[in-house]
Amino acid sequence: MNNVYVIGVGLIGGSFAIDIKSLYPSCNVYGIDSNSNHIEEALELGFIDSEATIQDLENAEVVIVAIPVDATLKVLPEVLDHISDETIVFDAGSTKEDICLQVKDHKRRRNYLAAHPIAGTEFSGPKAAIKGLYKDKTNIICEVEDTAFKLQEKALGLFSELGMRIRYMNPKAHDKHIAYVSHLSHISSFMLGKTVIEKEKNERDIFDMAGSGFESTVRLAKSSPAMWTPIFEQNKTNVIETLDEYISNLTHFKTLMEKEDFDAVYKEMEDTNHIKHILNGIK
């Protein structure tokens, strides 16, 4: 593998670059980023060799698009305009329907693989990039049949070398399910953080009384608004549906407490304990 171009040298793109450089030490990795500080940081961290531009992509063997999903809608068609016939382009966006629609009729559609590696942390930027981020993680591939077979093979080979397991899904199903298991968690966490901050004007009180449980549920509230706002925008319909159901479940729980029906409160929790068995497989 040679001439890998990473567009967006943050947590996601940077972690791909780190693992690719470790697998292919002689591979040239180029970085493209609208933030010149990020390019400098990525060069210093050593996971890219030099800066490049969209115009250079005709030399690319692999292009990884790892930028906010609103920017992807704009940049991905430009990327496809500039690559060669042999280039494989994949993205890492947390929405798939709008992105797939955007390039549906592009003459180089077959050079693009729609991907969503379910991996990340609450941090962002080049310094957040880590080795092995993708190991044992799921990568959801959409519309695989619309990617040229040989190019699919190249991308899937790389994912396999990174230790990922693959699931195939259509973009509509992806966006619907991911609203539940990812997008809703972020909003529940952000609003939990907001509720506590609003109440606890005196931060020492939060700091001193908060334990690891609070930290765990509020962790995602550290996430980047620049990354998450366009995700919520593109997946608006599904996310609003999940919020409706979540709010309705919370309201029901509150009503049970108001009615002092603590047997029912117990049962709500007991039924949900079942999540243990589901989560046992994650990590």
Add this chain to the structure above:
Amino acid sequence: MNNVYVIGVGLIGGSFAIDIKSLYPSCNVYGIDSNSNHIEEALELGFIDSEATIQDLENAEVVIVAIPVDATLKVLPEVLDHISDETIVFDAGSTKEDICLQVKDHKRRRNYLAAHPIAGTEFSGPKAAIKGLYKDKTNIICEVEDTAFKLQEKALGLFSELGMRIRYMNPKAHDKHIAYVSHLSHISSFMLGKTVIEKEKNERDIFDMAGSGFESTVRLAKSSPAMWTPIFEQNKTNVIETLDEYISNLTHFKTLMEKEDFDAVYKEMEDTNHIKHILNGIK
């Protein structure tokens, strides 16, 4: 230290026993538990030396009450009935107002220290007990002035040996703040788990698509209903208030999405990112 009686040999009581045995290898640690399987497990794990009953407490130097808070209301006065003048009793309950009220006029009130170590995991039972659980954790002490000075000293000395930092608070303030930073997190997590389980009948889909973010926000939904139901019951007024505010914040977020005001959605998240600085101190 000798003759320590642990009432409730689960995660919290067991972790105290483990650390006390490590600090005082020759200390006799007795276990009292309504669940005889738990006593057997605790004996096998070796963190108690023998089983005891409430009637044996006149020999106790220290009694640790680590049972669900509804059971504490019943058991704590019985404990105080049976101890000697020199015994210090402390609890570990996540509510303080009702418990302090319950023993307010007990003739041995001065033998009791109302404590809430902010420590735990989502697991329960003797096997969940771990060494060092209390290291660097906060222990909130209520109504310290109502405990005999020499007995305070003994308990605080132990907490210090376990590595805990102490905060003093009145029971009303404790219950109000803890509703925000602990009780609400548990409900937000349980209802998130419920929302996702209800939607995703096909568990493989959750399993495959859920990442570490979902796992983190839903972790507390594994918690014990037997422990949490009486906490919510005793802290009903405060918890309902936090739920009102949480639901209102979620509804506002949803309204912003429905109005497609994504600048405001961005700002909601940006303002809450501030939680980073608050959380930096926790661990």
